[in-house]
Amino acid sequence: MIKRILIANRGEIALRIIRCCRNLDIETLLVYSSADKDSLPVQLAQYAVCIGSPAPKDSYLNQDRIIETALKNGCDAIHPGYGFLSENADFARKCEENGIVFIGPSAGLIEKLGDKQSARALMKKNRVPTVPGSEGLVADGKQAGKIADEIGYPVLIKASGGGGGRGMRRAYGRDEIEGAFDEARAEAIASCGNGDMYIEKLIINPHHIEFQILADKKGNIIQLGDRDCSIQRRNQKMVEESPSKFISEKTRKKMAKAAVKAAKAAGYYSAGTVEFVVDEKENFYFIEMNTRIQVEHPITEAVTGVDIVKEQIRIAQNLPLSYKQEDIKPEGCAIEFRINAENPFKDFAPSPGEVKYLHLPDGIGIRTESMLYQGYKISPFYDSMVAKVIAYAPKRLEAIKRMRTALEEIMIEGVDTNIEFLFLLTFNPDFIKGSYDTSFMEKNTKGLLEWNRAGRMAAAEEAKEAEKEAG
Numbered sequence: 461m462i463k464r465i466l467i468a469n470r471g472e473i474a475l476r477i478i479r480c481c482r483n484l485d486i487e488t489l490l491v492y493s494s495a496d497k498d499s500l501p502v503q504l505a506q507y508a509v510c511i512g513s514p515a516p517k518d519s520y521l522n523q524d525r526i527i528e529t530a531l532k533n534g535c536d537a538i539h540p541g542y543g544f545l546s547e548n549a550d551f552a553r554k555c556e557e558n559g560i561v562f563i564g565p566s567a568g569l570i571e572k573l574g575d576k577q578s579a580r581a582l583m584k585k586n587r588v589p590t591v592p593g594s595e596g597l598v599a600d601g602k603q604a605g606k607i608a609d610e611i612g613y614p615v616l617i618k619a620s621g622g623g624g625g626r627g628m629r630r631a632y633g634r635d636e637i638e639g640a641f642d643e644a645r646a647e648a649i650a651s652c653g654n655g656d657m658y659i660e661k662l663i664i665n666p667h668h669i670e671f672q673i674l675a676d677k678k679g680n681i682i683q684l685g686d687r688d689c690s691i692q693r694r695n696q697k698m699v700e701e702s703p704s705k706f707i708s709e710k711t712r713k714k715m716a717k718a719a720v721k722a723a724k725a726a727g728y729y730s731a732g733t734v735e736f737v738v739d740e741k742e743n744f745y746f747i748e749m750n751t752r753i754q755v756e757h758p759i760t761e762a763v764t765g766v767d768i769v770k771e772q773i774r775i776a777q778n779l780p781l782s783y784k785q786e787d788i789k790p791e792g793c794a795i796e797f798r799i800n801a802e803n804p805f806k807d808f809a810p811s812p813g814e815v816k817y818l819h820l821p822d823g824i825g826i827r828t829e830s831m832l833y834q835g836y837k838i839s840p841f842y843d844s845m846v847a848k849v850i851a852y853a854p855k856r857l858e859a860i861k862r863m864r865t866a867l868e869e870i871m872i873e874g875v876d877t878n879i880e881f882l883f884l885l886t887f888n889p890d891f892i893k894g895s896y897d898t899s900f901m902e903k904n905t906k907g908l909l910e911w912n913r914a915g916r917m918a919a920a921e922e923a924k925e926a927e928k929e930a931g
């Protein structure tokens with residue numbers, strides 16, 4: 461059994477893992493960079509070891525240093541959280557070679573699924589619907605043009621190793637494709653060092669709907685329902701909710717089945733997420749499988765009552781799942797808003813700095829996951845997400861109202877944040893009615909910024925009708 465886990469991450473997810481380990485009577489050792497020496501996870505983990513300077517490559521991505529720290533300090537497992545090394549097959553392999561349990565799937569599984577093009581091919585072979593597109597990798601802009609002519613415009617050029625929306629470009633015609641291909645590839649190489657590219661048909665204004673999977677090493681696979689993550693900025697998620705308001709129960713069932721089939725086809729174990737895009741007619745297509753814990757996992761925890769991190773750790777210890785499929789009965793509605801230290805008026809530029817005053821929201825149905833405290837200095841070296849607020853209620857409109865109340869209450873002073881922007885979003889009639897897709901932010905950012913300038917009254921007025929309808 462695992463006695464001591466090394467946590468190779470920071471921020472709110474490090475705290476989430478520390479809390480879970482405490483509940484399981486497992487010791488925690490946190491590795492951190494010098495920029496994080498005063499962080500809450502450093503204070504709350506039983507042991508903390510500084511492994512390098514702030515740049516991720518010198519600390520949170522320094523594989524050998526992390527393995528060495530685990531071995532030296534008697535850690536029998538490593539939890540990678542999300543981002544950083546969480547989907548790095550080489551790292552998972554190094555853990556395996558050193559007799560350390562990697563809390564996630566095997567290196568082989570990460571490899572198989574982390575390469576999006578080969579994951580696509582695997583799904584296609586197993587009859588999980590995929591977006592029409594290139595059969596394999598696409599060598600250059602010229603070949604991209606030929607393929608796009610065959611499948612028809614518009615197309616989406618994607619990086620096989622990409623993540624966080626990087627290495628992706630749309631092309632609406634022959635004249636754009638070669639330029640778009642080169643741009644996408646350059647961005648892919650810069651962000652993940654891998655220039656492997658493929659092409660999909662661009663689904664017009666789809667929904668992003670994903671299913672949470674749990675699978676143990678004994679062949680049991682269950683799904684914990686769906687999350688609608690269509691509210692995105694530049695292909696990056698901002699708001700997530702469970703269940704999706706868009707799909708019918710019939711589609712939900714079909715997608716759940718496809719998600720389990722996808723995990724089975726890969727021989728998957730651990731917690732994982734099967735992502736789909738869904739068109740306006742509710743046709744759904746696999747886009748990728750994430751082999752780690754997701755930022756948005758708490759909304760699934762809210763509607764199912766399952767502690768996903770705990771299950772992930774249990775699976776890593778070769779224990780069977782604590783649940784059977786029939787035990788999972790999602791109830792109510794949960795919404796997560798990502799609070800970022802950024803300035804929406806400056807194209808959402810990050811806003812690091814010292815938190816001079818802090819109040820985090822509370823109350824019925826509210827869960828806040830954050831590493832902030834008063835006096836904490838938000839570092840410029842890492843992601844700008846500083847808190848997640850999750851609102852849960854039996855009914856969707858009630859969850860929205862609880863979220864609104866929470867966002868009215870939360871105070872993070874000293875840095876710019878997207879709090880007011882998100883607060884105003886809760887008044888948007890389309891959001892209230894649940895009639896939105898991935899084009900929502902493109903359509904609404906300008907209007908939300910105008911509301912922000914005009915004050916809250918205008919927003920409240922516009923929400924009234926929609927609330928009546930949704931109520």
Ligand code: ADP
Nearest residue numbers: 622623624625626660661662663668695747898
């Ligand atoms: P990443 O791993 O970089 O997040 P994904 O493949 O998960 O990339 O896609 C990110 C987002 O891009 C999706 O949530 C969706 O909004 C959009 N997207 C991806 N594939 C398509 C597609 N074929 N058509 C339209 N939009 C897509």
